[in-house]
Amino acid sequence: MNDSQDVGPRAPERTPDAPPAPAARRFTSSYTALAQHVREAGLLGRRRGYYWRRIAATVLTLAALAALVQVLGDTWWQLLLAPLVALTLSQVAFLGHDAAHQQIFSSPRWNAVASRCLASLLAGLSHGWWNGKHNVHHAAPNQVGRDTDIDSKLLAFHPGALEGKGRVHRWFLTHQGYWLLPLLLLEGFNLHYDSASAVLRRGALKRRRLEVLLLAARWTAYAAVLLLAMSPGKAVAFAGVELAVFGVLLGGAFVPNHTGMPVLARGVKQDFLRRQVSSSRNVGGGWPVDFFMGGLNRQVEHHLFPSMPRPNLRLVQPLVRRHCADLGLPYTETTFTGAYAAVVTHLNGVGLAGRRQRSCPLAQQFRA
Incomplete structure (x- = not known):
């Protein structure tokens, strides 16, 4: 489904003491049975060997690139290394995502440290800032008023986001799908800006001082590596290219997962299984897609079992797909190009819907 729409029960919300509807009870008990099957199959067990290998390979690659920057010295050829640094840092961020979801260690404390x-x-990127907003996203994916991932000052991910937009902004939104890639070039800057802003606000995060120290140490080391090897102008250019590619890689891994899938209206209740499956899109394509999307291409399985180690998502996928088919619950999976085509079509459709809503009645008749 490419067009956003409000889904879920239309009947008045039940009181807390009232029993759930029969359909809700059926899906809830069905998820309980699925989760039990998954636990018995051992698919929620830790995969420490996998993660230690990935972490070691990623950190060593990052160190090797830092050394290569020093070897090349003050030359514009350094810009060829910037995308490789961005690619490696995107893999670091994906591993941080997995740790925040308790996928690596059995201990919550060690996952938080990792x-x-x-x-x-x-x-x-601030662990506390990202973890807080991402947990809300998992609790209420694609729900208006709760999921901040569908709130944007620039884009409109659902028709309700068109309210209050000016004429120029609405014109931009009619073609917003085509602006997606250029905007992703700025996503790296945006992620770091939002992260730093959250950390610098007093009382915004737990262990805020620790986060400040970690981020300060990171950016100091980053600047030192560049400025010891090249002139300030080349260092700024290197950072600009690296952040642009980082934004495309990281933002591009998240965009196709939910954009264009059904949007749940504000305040509507829905059982866990239907909420997670109906709002998520899987992206097929083999190991290249697995690598560049950090395992997030199996979004349905990840949302159903957030603490499941990344390599086990591939193993549980046939079980989940079959379970959804038995229930008659739509399970969405497409190719990488198909996912982005759906995203662009959806975004442009939302913008065009806003233009039609503001058209005069006579113009609407002629258009019809």
């Missing part, structure tokens, strides 16, 4: 080291110290 996530702070990976996300804050190496990738430069």
Whole structure:
């Protein structure tokens, strides 16, 4: 489904003491049975060997690139290394995401330590800022008023986001799907800006001082590596290219997962299984897609079992797909190009809907 729409029960919300509707009970008990099957199959068990290998390979690659920057010295050829640094840092961020979801260690404390080291110290993104908003997203994906991932000052991910937009902004929104890639070039800057803003606000995050120290250490080391090897102008150019590619890689891994899938209206209640499956889109394509999307291409399985280690998502996918088919619950999976075509079509459709809403009645008749 490419067009956003409000889904879920239309009947008045039940009181807390009232029993759930039969359909809700059926889906809830069905998810309980699925989760039990998954636990018995051992698919929620830790994969420490996998993660230690990935972490070691990623950190060593980052160190090798830093050394290569010093070897090349003050030359514009350094800009060829910037995309490789961005690619490696995107893999660091994905590992930080996995740790924040408790996928690596059995201990929540050690997962938090790993996530702070990976996300804050190496990738430069605040663990506390990202974890807080991402947990809300998992609790209410694509729900108006709760999921901040569908709130944007620039884009409109659902028709309700068109309210209050001016004429120039609405014109931009009619073609917003085509602006997606250029905007992703700025996503790296935006992620770091939002992260730093959250950390610098007093009382905004737990362990805020630790996050400040980690981010300060990261950016100091980043600047030192560049300025010891090249002139300030080349260092700024290197950072600009690296942040642009980082934004495309990281933002591009998240955009196709929910954009264009059904949007749940503000205040509407829905059982966990239907909410997670109906709002998520899987992206197929083999190991290249697995690598560049950090395992987030199996978004349905990730939302149903957030703490499941990344390599196990591939193993549980046939089980989840079959379970959804037995229930008659739509399971969405497409190719990488198909996912982005759906995203662009959806975004442009939302913008065009806003223009039609503001057209005069006579113009609407002629258009019809």
